[in-house]
Amino acid sequence: MSRIPLGYLDSAGARAAATLPLTWFLLLVSIAVCLAITYLLWRALRGPAGTIGADGKAPAVRRGEGAARPILVGVAISSVILLIALGWTMVALAQVAPMPRRPEIEIDVTAHQWWWQADYGASEPDQTFSTANEIHVPVGAKVLLRLHGADVIHSFWVPKLTGKTDMIPGQVNLTWLQADKPGVYRGQCQEYCGLQHAHMAFEVVAEPPAQYAAWRRAQLQTAPPPATPAQAEGLALVEYRCAVCHTVRGTTAGSNVGPDLTHVMSRRMLAAGTLPNNRAMLAGWIEDPQGVKPGTLMPAQQLSGPQLQALLAYLETLK
Numbered sequence: 001m002s003r004i005p006l007g008y009l010d011s012a013g014a015r016a017a018a019t020l021p022l023t024w025f026l027l028l029v030s031i032a033v034c035l036a037i038t039y040l041l042w043r044a045l046r047g048p049a050g051t052i053g054a055d056g057k058a059p060a061v062r063r064g065e066g067a068a069r070p071i072l073v074g075v076a077i078s079s080v081i082l083l084i085a086l087g088w089t090m091v092a093l094a095q096v097a098p099m100p101r102r103p104e105i106e107i108d109v110t111a112h113q114w115w116w117q118a119d120y121g122a123s124e125p126d127q128t129f130s131t132a133n134e135i136h137v138p139v140g141a142k143v144l145l146r147l148h149g150a151d152v153i154h155s156f157w158v159p160k161l162t163g164k165t166d167m168i169p170g171q172v173n174l175t176w177l178q179a180d181k182p183g184v185y186r187g188q189c190q191e192y193c194g195l196q197h198a199h200m201a202f203e204v205v206a207e208p209p210a211q212y213a214a215w216r217r218a219q220l221q222t223a224p225p226p227a228t229p230a231q232a233e234g235l236a237l238v239e240y241r242c243a244v245c246h247t248v249r250g251t252t253a254g255s256n257v258g259p260d261l262t263h264v265m266s267r268r269m270l271a272a273g274t275l276p277n278n279r280a281m282l283a284g285w286i287e288d289p290q291g292v293k294p295g296t297l298m299p300a301q302q303l304s305g306p307q308l309q310a311l312l313a314y315l316e317t318l319k
């Protein structure tokens with residue numbers, strides 16, 4: 001599926017599309033204003049300089065006939081443009097502000113320093129699961145997002161699909177999105193939230209409904225039991241070393257300081273969009289998370305070589 005980078009000058013969904021013409025209008029007006037002011041300044045600077053009179057005083061300012069005209073014209077033009085911008089903003093707000101009354105999907109997204117937790121199925125207790133840094137939605141569906149903040153203020157932003165909404169501890173903010181085309185849309189935290197704010201990205205994977213349903217079914221599964229001695233040793237290490245912070249459903253690891261790892265290998269990226277997800281990157285992350293994301297809340301694990309291999313053998317089964 002194609003990866004679609006950040007960018008707000010085009011849209012891929014109804015909510016972003018509603019504000020797009022206004023964005024372009026304001027952008028072009030701003031550019032025109034900059035050019036006009038530059039031109040007027042340039043013209044004024046090129047005009048004849050005033051000369052100091054014989055008495056050593058600057059010449060008196062002369063106010064010619066009709067000198068007030070440019071001011072009046074300028075004020076009139078600005079007022080008209082600002083009134084248009086105001087009216088247009090109201091219209092755009094009316095289009096994007098109401099939440100969908102019957103959303104097809106509801107997801108609780110919680111921002112942590114510095115990763116995203118996505119919980120599905122709050123309204124159906126047998127359909128709940130938690131994932132991280134990757135939000136799947138079916139193409140064309142209206143998706144309601146309940147936004148939570150775990151520690152400090154963050155902000156949810158997927159420019160191709162929806163504008164920014166703050167995620168504030170102790171408060172639930174709502175937003176919604178709808179993807180019209182399949183694709184992987186990049187999102188980013190938009191409120192400075194500490195050391196690794198720049199490495200707090202995520203992806204919205206919009207896929208055809210059948211594919212989405214298959215993904216959801218797979219996410220609902222618990223982790224498979226280990227099939228080899230190495231995997232069994234890996235599981236023991238997870239329950240001993242990682243369980244204080246991570247969940248692997250189907251094992252005794254059940255903490256939520258860090259991302260749910262039950263299906264960690266099904267994800268495209270690791271550590272909030274920081275590393276591509278494969279065996280080598282996973283090993284590097286577990287050995288030295290502080291080298292990848294200095295300040296991240298996962299400490300280095302200091303495992304021996306054989307321990308790391310066993311751990312990887314087990315983690316690779318978490319698809």
Ligand SMILES: [Cu+2]
Pocket residue numbers: 111112114153154155189190191192193197200
């Ligand atoms: Cu953040």
